[in-house]
Amino acid sequence: MIITDNAGACQICHKKQAVILCDGCDVGLCEDCRKFDLWGYGCGHVDTRVFCPACFDDIAINPYSGKID
Numbered sequence: 001m002i003i004t005d006n007a008g009a010c011q012i013c014h015k016k017q018a019v020i021l022c023d024g025c026d027v028g029l030c031e032d033c034r035k036f037d038l039w040g041y042g043c044g045h046v047d048t049r050v051f052c053p054a055c056f057d058d059i060a061i062n063p064y065s066g067k068i069d
Helices: 053-057
Strands: 035-041 045-051
Touching (some): 035 053
Antiparallel strands (some): 035 045
C-alpha cells in the first residue's frame, strides 16, 4: 500500500485529491474510490491491500475478491 500526497486528482472520479495508489495498477485514488481488502496468510498474518474498482474485481490481480466462479 502506497500512501501519497502528490498523485493529483483521483483517476477514477476526477473530483477529489488522490491519497493512495492502487496495489494493482498504481492509479491515484481518493478516499471515496479506494476499495480495501485483507489478504490473510500464515498463522494470523493479514496484509491490507487497496484497489481501484476494476482491480478489486479482477481475480488475476485480487484473488481474494470472491469473484471466482
